[in-house]
Amino acid sequence: MSIAPRIPSLLLNEDINLPTPSIIYDVAAIKHVIQSLLNDIRVIPEATLLYSVKANRNPTILRLLADMGLGVDVASIEELQAVKKAGFEIIHATSPSFSADEIKMLREAGIFPDFNSLSQLELARIELGSLEEVGLRVKFPLLLSEEEGETTFGEGSRFGINLFEPSIKSYLIKHQIEVKQIHIHLGEMRNVHVMEQVMKSIAKLVKIYPSIESINLGGGLTYLYSDQDEAKNVWKMVATYMEDIQYTLGRSIKLMVEPGMLLMAMCGYLLSSVRSSDWGNDSRNVTLDASAWNLMYWSYPVLVKAYTQNVEEEIHTLYGNTCYEKDIFIQSSINPRLETGDRVLLAPAGAYVTSMARNMHGFPVPMEFILVDDEIYKTGDDYANHSKIQTLPYQ
Ligand SMILES: Cc1ncc(COP(=O)(O)O)c(C=O)c1O
Structure with missing residues (x-):
């Protein structure tokens, strides 16, 4: 049995209706x-x-x-x-x-x-x-x-x-x-x-x-x-x-x-929207509405899913939303062409993302959600909403 968890089909099959940027834990x-x-x-x-x-x-x-x-x-x-x-x-x-x-x-x-x-x-x-x-x-x-x-x-x-x-x-x-x-x-x-x-x-x-x-x-x-x-x-x-x-x-x-x-780490995903998409320097340069510098300093993100109508593939560089030149999520990613308004799912975002987020430009930490039995709830102090999450002791 591989320790790597399966990507939830809900996230692979549809662009779920959540605000961006958001982090979703499975x-x-x-x-x-x-x-x-x-x-x-x-x-x-x-x-x-x-x-x-x-x-x-x-x-x-x-x-x-x-x-x-x-x-x-x-x-x-x-x-x-x-x-x-x-x-x-x-x-x-x-x-x-x-x-x-x-x-x-x-x-x-x-x-x-x-x-x-x-x-x-x-x-x-x-x-x-x-x-x-x-x-x-x-x-x-x-x-x-x-x-x-x-x-x-x-x-x-x-x-x-x-x-x-x-x-x-x-x-x-x-x-x-x-x-x-x-x-x-x-x-x-x-x-x-x-x-x-x-x-x-x-x-x-x-x-x-x-x-x-x-x-x-x-x-x-x-x-x-x-x-x-x-x-x-x-x-x-x-x-x-x-x-x-x-x-x-x-x-x-x-x-x-x-x-x-x-x-x-492998249990969390970052959902983000494309804010700009332009061709230049042999790559499609896409700016997202989240920052790799602020959020993924310790991660090596991969593109799990590109939510777009486009099917033809292009080489992309996915940039973060700060003014820092090296705010880069992924370089040389070959995926369906992303345009302004499209959305992406990136991983891993479950560890050392929110717990050590920076706030350059005052960008807030993304909202956090939890996926359980194909339903998504906002996380927070109110655990009462999450009776479905409760579980028997392990060990
Ligand atoms: C004392 C101690 N325990 C556990 C950890 C967790 O390490 P990791 O997240 O790499 O498993 C750290 C990380 O800095 C640590 O300092």
Whole structure:
């Protein structure tokens, strides 16, 4: 079963009557991606799936994921408030910038943040009075090829603490702090070679810090899932390491993964209208009513559907609506000729689009809708409209 969701036929068959620009999330796709990933990680003992809220904090999406029984990872108090409202029960947190008050707020909410740096840990120790058990975001050296080094970061990452450093171990001993959880996110875990180094380091760390009870492997699974066989091999290898670690410790140990991009990116579409269409420089230059610069800075958009009466194909460049020369959605796209007033559907728009939208020229973030059972609803705080979205817990 491919993790890539099917494009909803409703969107392929007709130009649905929604204002543009709009973003449409497909509930069936979200359920499919989550179920596929859960099936894959089932080979690992004690593995659970969390969702990294930074990818998309739309309240309806969050409510849907909470209803499915997923846990979450948050990186700000704003994300915390959003997940509380959505009803999540399992909440993890890590951020390089939590203030003393924010750390207190998290602890009062029953959340033990994974501290990102020694200074943050020291801040928490002083402000909270005492700190006996902690979660830590960790990093360690990775031997990466030049290509891997473009998307994966080892000890050069600006996030995390290198627990192999003797001075860190001395600090923890001096203050009688026990490490209960380690949290790793070193960019893209793109293949067996990268993930195996991570698992080797974890296996060593667990021997040095036998108090560790849970391991969070972070996100960064999107690149890996461009090759599903490689993904399966990764989980098989992680399972072997986890079995060995459990054997060494003589007890079970939890493992979490917390992707954002992989869970949501392919589940969202951007619907946009053509504002101008002119031939020039060997291409039809089309300007849409949305901006790639404002919305799709982290995406590589593809044209899913051109809603036009035209059938003859031409080479197009699809530009965004800002005055920025490089505001480009797609270059050299061959598709039916688009004219002013035609509309297009672009993907992927489900992750890191609304959650990190820019607002050049004051353009608002597009309205967000959700597609469920061939019907489309506006998303928002009012979840009551969406009884159809409710679902049985997964896992
Ligand atoms: C700690 C942590 N976890 C999870 C993620 C999610 O990563 P992705 O969206 O690539 O899965 C990030 C992304 O920055 C992160 O910093």
